[in-house]
Amino acid sequence: MLEAVELTKHFKQTKAVDRVNLYLEQGEIVGLLGPNGAGKSTTISMISTLIPPTSGDVRFHNESIIKEPAKLRNVLGIVPQEIALYSDLSAKENLRFFGRIHRLSGAELNKKVDEVLALIGLTDRQNDLVKHFSGGMKRRLNIGAALLHEPKLLIMDEPTVGIDPQSRNYILETVKRLNQEKQMTVLYTSHYMEEVEFLCDRIYIMDKGCIIASGTKDEIKNILSSEHTVEVKVEKVSESFLHALRSQPVIHHITVQERTITVLSPKEINVFRLLFQLAEKTNTVFTSVEIKTPTLEDVFLHLTGRALRD
Amino acid sequence: MISILTAKFRLFLRNPWMVIVMSIVCIIMATIIGAASEKKVKIPVYSTLSAQETNELLHTLNESHSFRFEQMDAKKVRALVREGKAAAGLELAENDFTLIIASQTANTFFLREYLQKVYGEKGQANAIAKQLHLSTEQTTKIVKEAKKHPAFTIQTMSFRSKNAVIIDPQMQPIFGFSLFFVIYTVAFQVLQLLKEKKEGVWNRMILSRLKKWEIYTGNLFYSFIIGYMQVALIFSVFRFGFGIDFHGRFPELLLLLVPYVFAIVAFSILLVGLVKNEQQFQALISLLSVSMAMIGGAYWPLEIVSSNILLMLSKIVPLTYGMEMLKGAAVYDRSLTELLYPMSILFLMGVVFMGIGINLTERKSS
Numbered sequence A: 001m002l003e004a005v006e007l008t009k010h011f012k013q014t015k016a017v018d019r020v021n022l023y024l025e026q027g028e029i030v031g032l033l034g035p036n037g038a039g040k041s042t043t044i045s046m047i048s049t050l051i052p053p054t055s056g057d058v059r060f061h062n063e064s065i066i067k068e069p070a071k072l073r074n075v076l077g078i079v080p081q082e083i084a085l086y087s088d089l090s091a092k093e094n095l096r097f098f099g100r101i102h103r104l105s106g107a108e109l110n111k112k113v114d115e116v117l118a119l120i121g122l123t124d125r126q127n128d129l130v131k132h133f134s135g136g137m138k139r140r141l142n143i144g145a146a147l148l149h150e151p152k153l154l155i156m157d158e159p160t161v162g163i164d165p166q167s168r169n170y171i172l173e174t175v176k177r178l179n180q181e182k183q184m185t186v187l188y189t190s191h192y193m194e195e196v197e198f199l200c201d202r203i204y205i206m207d208k209g210c211i212i213a214s215g216t217k218d219e220i221k222n223i224l225s226s227e228h229t230v231e232v233k234v235e236k237v238s239e240s241f242l243h244a245l246r247s248q249p250v251i252h253h254i255t256v257q258e259r260t261i262t263v264l265s266p267k268e269i270n271v272f273r274l275l276f277q278l279a280e281k282t283n284t285v286f287t288s289v290e291i292k293t294p295t296l297e298d299v300f301l302h303l304t305g306r307a308l309r310d
Numbered sequence B: 001m002i003s004i005l006t007a008k009f010r011l012f013l014r015n016p017w018m019v020i021v022m023s024i025v026c027i028i029m030a031t032i033i034g035a036a037s038e039k040k041v042k043i044p045v046y047s048t049l050s051a052q053e054t055n056e057l058l059h060t061l062n063e064s065h066s067f068r069f070e071q072m073d074a075k076k077v078r079a080l081v082r083e084g085k086a087a088a089g090l091e092l093a094e095n096d097f098t099l100i101i102a103s104q105t106a107n108t109f110f111l112r113e114y115l116q117k118v119y120g121e122k123g124q125a126n127a128i129a130k131q132l133h134l135s136t137e138q139t140t141k142i143v144k145e146a147k148k149h150p151a152f153t154i155q156t157m158s159f160r161s162k163n164a165v166i167i168d169p170q171m172q173p174i175f176g177f178s179l180f181f182v183i184y185t186v187a188f189q190v191l192q193l194l195k196e197k198k199e200g201v202w203n204r205m206i207l208s209r210l211k212k213w214e215i216y217t218g219n220l221f222y223s224f225i226i227g228y229m230q231v232a233l234i235f236s237v238f239r240f241g242f243g244i245d246f247h248g249r250f251p252e253l254l255l256l257l258v259p260y261v262f263a264i265v266a267f268s269i270l271l272v273g274l275v276k277n278e279q280q281f282q283a284l285i286s287l288l289s290v291s292m293a294m295i296g297g298a299y300w301p302l303e304i305v306s307s308n309i310l311l312m313l314s315k316i317v318p319l320t321y322g323m324e325m326l327k328g329a330a331v332y333d334r335s336l337t338e339l340l341y342p343m344s345i346l347f348l349m350g351v352v353f354m355g356i357g358i359n360l361t362e363r364k365s366s
């Protein structure tokens, strides 16, 4: 349905997006996962025809939309990363405005506005000004404003940033419903891997402008099939133990979070024995040792040597 | 485009205070400055005539451009003159007047001249009235009519030559402050466009069925209307609230404000195209509006500026042409066709600024 080919964007010195290839099939939810500054928003802006790429192409039903954006625009709904609403208008007035600019009017407009209000759970607050809304309500309305013209393709840029878990859950469920009930195709951008894991059929992981991994959840996690992720809890993190870990070539990607140390190591070696040996030498006491099923976070760590979230 | 205008006006009605406060501040400033720069000399007056006759006579006397006559009791008049608080006092009688002065000055000389002229005309009217057995009012009317259609005309060269300078201390601040304050109002409205771009409402509009020209026109037309409403409101308050009749040119003034507000809208979009962010815009508009007001003659009339550099600079400032038009109509009594030149310059500036401004704004977004 939609395809980005060698998509590239340079801003002066920064290569914000570097030769990105991705595609979406009708009815899929596809995740674009990456840390802040990875180039997700820039990629999305190019795909949705808002900024022209430096090079590369975006194809919709096999036709380039760079010169002729109208075809895509008419079926596209976009949820920007910022709250793109008039804060001095009420929820209903906002929706009516965004409906009217899509040429909705009269009874049809009323019907769509009521429908969207119900969908995003703001029917009771429809006459309140947006500036009096909580973060979660604003986020929901931000999504609602993209749905009035019943887009076939919904592109969402970090739609859950900075909101309470309940609103977040509501939004994720709503996206799933839109996909299942209205067969809406969704491109979902986030730096929360749980969200992407929960929602998406396929995932692209992006870092520093490039796609570094892609595929289904399982395919991506299989990147780590040759590795164990081991989580060690210690009574006290000692510099000597960390030093001992670092000096072992088979143990890599060591991260420390309070008293939890996470390491990756090849499956062939007996990592338990090694860890206990090192502990004994450095007088370190373990409170627990555990092999974890890998998460997308671990994949990201494996691929980049950095955590997804800072 | 209608959808944009509807939404914008709804937003405006939610928060009209900025425009209202701007208008009130403008009216207060113009009134204070106008009153402070009044040049008329105050003359205290008492009268031995009947109240009605006194009023009629005072009304006639107060047509003077140099003196303002105020009635009070005889004691007070003498006291004011004695204490040197008034240049002269005046006692009005049926056929003659008495000047009470402390010393002879140029002003008392002109005052005597003026009073003699008024009493002369009054005596003339009275004499005719007696002969024709008419009332004095009727004769005054007849004499005035007769003067309008004289038996023979003497071609007089206008006392003011074509390039004569008139400074109207009442019009100057009204025009100056209105044109100055409207820059802020308009700029603030156009600035919303920059905010909408940053916050993404703009992108939603771009991706909608709206055409790009509709988005620009909607935004700019709205800014124009708000700016125009403000100046029209201020002028109307002076016209109908304070009874200032703008020398009978009120409707023309309203018309002449159109090209000026248009040029300011265009100037604002040019700034939007030039700046990187809102803060820069705010800083620039404060700086530019004040300098334009100074250079363009909003604070003091350009007629008293002699620096050639300043006068040259004034040629590139829209406010200059705005003042030129308004004063041209209300103070110099020029016709609209005579004001075509500043009007076309403003339209031209508007078109050029808008073209460049929109182009720059567009280029920034890619």
Ligand SMILES: Nc1ncnc2c1ncn2[C@@H]1O[C@H](COP(=O)(O)OP(=O)(O)O)[C@@H](O)[C@H]1O
Pocket: A011, A014, A015, A016, A034, A035, A036, A037, A038, A039, A040, A041, A042, A043
């Ligand atoms: N308009 C722009 N001008 C210059 N640099 C930009 C612009 N937009 C984004 N960038 C840069 O491009 C990189 C990717 O940004 P972005 O696409 O917003 O990342 P993400 O959405 O993944 O957080 C960042 O380094 C950012 O600073």
Ligand SMILES: [Mg+2]
Pocket: A037, A040, A041, A042, A081, A157, A158
């Ligand atoms: Mg982003």
